[in-house]
Amino acid sequence: REVYEAISPADFFYRNREIAGFDNPVRATYTIVRELVENSLDACETHGILPSVYVSLTETGRAGVYRIRVEDNGCGVPKEYIPSAFGQILFGSKYVLRQTRGMFGLGGKMAILYGQITTHSSVKIISGTGGPVKYQCELMIDIQSNKPILLRGGIKTLPNPLYWHGTIVEFEFEGDYSRSKGRILDYFRQTAIILPYANISFITPEGIYYRFLRVTDKLPKIPKEVLPHPKGVDVELIKRLVKRTRSDRMVDFISYNFHRVGRKTALALLKRAKIDPNKDPKELTSDEIVKLVNAMKRYDNFLPPDASCLSPIGPELLVKGIEKELKPEFVYAVQRKPSSYSGHPFIVEAAIAYGGGVQPPKPGEINLYRYANKIPLLYDTASDVSFKVIKSIKWSRYRIDLEMPIAFFVHIVSTKVPYKTVGKEFIADIPEVAYEIEWALKTCARKLKSYLMSKIRRIAIERR
Amino acid sequence: REVYEAISPADFFYRNREIAGFDNPVRATYTIVRELVENSLDACETHGILPSVYVSLTETGRAGVYRIRVEDNGCGVPKEYIPSAFGQILFGSKYVLRQTRGMFGLGGKMAILYGQITTHSSVKIISGTGGPVKYQCELMIDIQSNKPILLRGGIKTLPNPLYWHGTIVEFEFEGDYSRSKGRILDYFRQTAIILPYANISFITPEGIYYRFLRVTDKLPKIPKEVLPHPKGVDVELIKRLVKRTRSDRMVDFISYNFHRVGRKTALALLKRAKIDPNKDPKELTSDEIVKLVNAMKRYDNFLPPDASCLSPIGPELLVKGIEKELKPEFVYAVQRKPSSYSGHPFIVEAAIAYGGGVQPPKPGEINLYRYANKIPLLYDTASDVSFKVIKSIKWSRYRIDLEMPIAFFVHIVSTKVPYKTVGKEFIADIPEVAYEIEWALKTCARKLKSYLMSKIRRIAIERR
C-alpha cells in the first residue's frame, strides 16, 4: 500500500528547492547571482589569482525571464570534470578541509537547475585552465538520475591563443530583479568592502553598470588544506582515517592524521584510551574506537589550530571597511585566536561601531552585519547564532543598550562554516562558535564602554 | 590541483548534520525524538489506525549516552524494504503527493546515523505488517556508499501470533536531555492538544512517565494521494508526466494528469498555449512545453484544490485545544479554503487568543504557535513566514497592538509543507502561503476587534 522508492540528490533538491535558497523568483534571483559569484571568487583566491569577476544580468524580452552571464579569471575546470562540475549534484572540488566559500557541491548546479525548470533551456559553459586550448559545452541536468546531458555533440575544443584561464557560465531563468535588486547590490557592496583586491563589475537589467575596482594588488594568503583537528572528532571520521591509513602502529596513525598532534600527544592520548601504541589501527575493535573518540573529546591539552590554514579579513581591513561604509564616531575590531568544533578550525572576527553615521536600529531589531568565509549573509538574521549571542549578552554591564546607534559585525572563517541551511543564509548554534562570538563582542564592548565613559567625563568637564 | 569528487547523500548529511537538525547534543536529542514519533504517527494515520506510540528515553550509565526506543501500532514496513527504509538516505514511502509529516526520506535515518557516529553502535528494528510473522534486524549505515549494513546474519523472521502490526526502533546516541527536555515536553503537549485520538506515552531519563491518553476514537479522514494541481507547475514536472503518460492526445494528457482539470479546461488551456489538442504529448517540442507551462501559470480559471486530500485540524478542535491549554478570555479560529503553490494543495488554519491565561509576549517577541501537517514547530520562530506576516500586518487597524496579551496560532497542511530547512524548523516565504496566512489572521483579528470594542462599550456603560 505504501510505495517505497529512492530518489537522486538532484531530485531531492529539485523537489525541495526552497531549502537551497530558491523559495520564490525574488529569492532565486539573489541566490543565482551569489552562487555563481562565490564560485568565481573561490576559483581565484584558492589559486592566488587577483579576482576579476564580470556579472551581467539582462532582460531577455520574455516577461520575467533574465539571462545571467558570469565570467572570471579563476583556475578554470579541467575538461573531464566540466560536465559533472556543472551537471551533477553533490560533485565538486570543495570537499576537502580548506577554507572556501563553497562546501556543498551543489550551489552552481542548483542555479542552473532552477534556470532549466523555469525556462527549459540549457546552460553554456566555457572554461580554460591556462593551456593552449579552452573548452565549451552546453548542458542540461537529468534530474531524476542526477547526470549531466551534453547537448550539441558534447564538449568542443577551442583555440586559446592568450592562454586564458577562467570560466564563463551563462543561462536563462525566471526571476524578479526589481524586488531583489536591493539585496543584490548590498551583496556586491559588502563583498567589495572586505575584498579590496577584487575587481567586480555588475551590469543590471536596467542597464546600470556598477564597477567595484580593486584598491590593492595584495592578495591575502591562500587558505591551505589541513588535517582534521583532534578536538571533536567522531567515530565515522576515525573509521575513514583507519581505512585509508598506511600507518601500522596507532602512535603513528594518531600523529600523522591530526592537525598539530605529535608523537608525545599521541602517546598521552593512547594511554588515556587504554590502547596499545603499537597496535595496528586496522585491528581496532568497535569498543576501542569509541574509547579513542571519547578520550580525544575529553583531552584538554591539544594545541589549538594553526591560523595559517585560515584566511580572515583582519582587524585593520575590517575597521577600514566599516569606516568607509558607515562613518561611525567609534569603531573597534578584534580577531580571536583560532578555535575548533567537530575537528574544524575556525576564527571569529568581530567589530562594534557606534554613533556618527550609524543609525539606531528599528525597534526590536539589531544592526547586525554577518559574514562567513568572506560571504556577506543578508537573510534570516534573527535565526543566526550571532543574533542569539547578542540577545543573550548583558549589555547594561558595558553601559550599552541595544537601542543606541550601534552596529555589530561578525565574521567567521572556517574549513567548514556551520550553516543551518543549504542556502547558506545563517549559522547554526554551535556551542564553540557561540562562545567565540560572545567573547569577541564582549572585547569590543569593553572598548566602547571606555569610550562612552570618557566621552561622558569629557562632556561633564566641558559643562563646568 | 583541485581534487574533484562526488559524495553520497548520506555523506552530505553526515558532514552537514546541523542542516538536518543535529547542531549540538541538545538539539539532536529533540530532533531524534521528533523524527521517530513523526514516523510512527504517519504510519498510523495514513492507514486509518488509532495511534498508540510509546517512547522511552533512558540513560545507559555512560555519561551523556541515552537509549531511545519508540514503538507504534502503525502499518509496519514490509521485509524487503526494512534495510533501505532505515539505512538508505533519500529512501522512503512519502515521495507521493499526499499529506504526511515525513517528506524527505531521511529523518529517521539521520537520527540513526547520529546515534551511530556518536556511539558506534547499531540500530535494532522490529516490524510487523499484521501477518503471521514479524521481522527483526540490526543494522548500521555505510555512510560513504549510503547503504545499510545488516549485522548478525541479516533479517530474522519471528513468530507473530497476535498478528501485530507496528514498528519498534531502538538505538543509542549521545545527547543532553536536561537541556532539551523543556522543548521535548512542549512537543508532546502540543501534539497531544491537536491529536485527541492518539495515545502517546513518554518515559523520561529521570524515570517520569507521561501519558497523553486519547479522548476520542474518531480519526480524522485519511489524507489521500492526489494528482498535482495545475497552478504553478514547472517544465520538469511536465516532462516527467509526458514520459510516463499513456495518453496519445494532449487533451487527454492534460485532463488525466492534473487535479480537477477536465476536458473543457484542457481544451481552453491548449488553445491559449497554441498547442493542437490531438498532438501526441511525446512529440511536444521544447518550445511548446514552455508555452504550456506559461499558459498554465497564467490561467485563472482552474478549480481550486479539493479539500478531501488534506486533513486539517478544524476550527472546533483548534479552539478546544487552545482553551484547554491557555484558558483565554477570547479565542477565534478560522480555516481558509484550499489554495495551492507549485502544484501543491494546501490549507491554512489560524486562530487568535486574547486575555485570560494568555500572557503578554516578551519585549520584541510574539506568542506564535506554529504547526505544519500536525507537527508542532518549536524552533526559529522569527524566521518563519508566519512571523513575517504578523510583523507586516497593520494591527492598529484592528485596535490590536503586539504588546497585548495575545497569542497567534497558524497551522498549514499540504501535500508538501514548504520547509526552509531539512530539520523542518520553519516555513519558507512562499507568496501563496503568506497570502493565506495573512487573510486567515486578519479574519481572526476582525473578530477580536469586535470583541474588544464591545468590551470597551460594555465597560463604558457599566461606569455610568
Ligand SMILES: Nc1ncnc2c1ncn2[C@@H]1O[C@H](COP(=O)(O)OP(=O)(O)OP(=O)(O)O)[C@@H](O)[C@H]1O
Ligand atoms: N567559476 C568556476 N571556476 C572554477 N571552478 C568552478 C567554477 N564554478 C564551479 N566550479 C567547480 O564546480 C564545482 C561545483 O560547484 P558548485 O557551486 O555546484 O559546488 P561548490 O561550489 O563546490 O559548493 P557549494 O554548493 O557550497 O557552492 C566546484 O567545487 C568547482 O570545482
Ligand SMILES: Nc1ncnc2c1ncn2[C@@H]1O[C@H](COP(=O)(O)OP(=O)(O)OP(=O)(O)O)[C@@H](O)[C@H]1O
Ligand atoms: N515507525 C514506522 N512505521 C512504518 N514505516 C516507517 C516507520 N519509520 C519509518 N518508516 C518508513 O521508512 C521511510 C523512511 O523514513 P524517514 O524518516 O527516513 O523518511 P520519511 O519519513 O519518509 O521523510 P522525513 O525525512 O521527512 O522524515 C518512511 O517513508 C516509511 O516508509
Ligand SMILES: [Mg+2]
Ligand atoms: Mg559553489
Ligand SMILES: [Mg+2]
Ligand atoms: Mg520520517
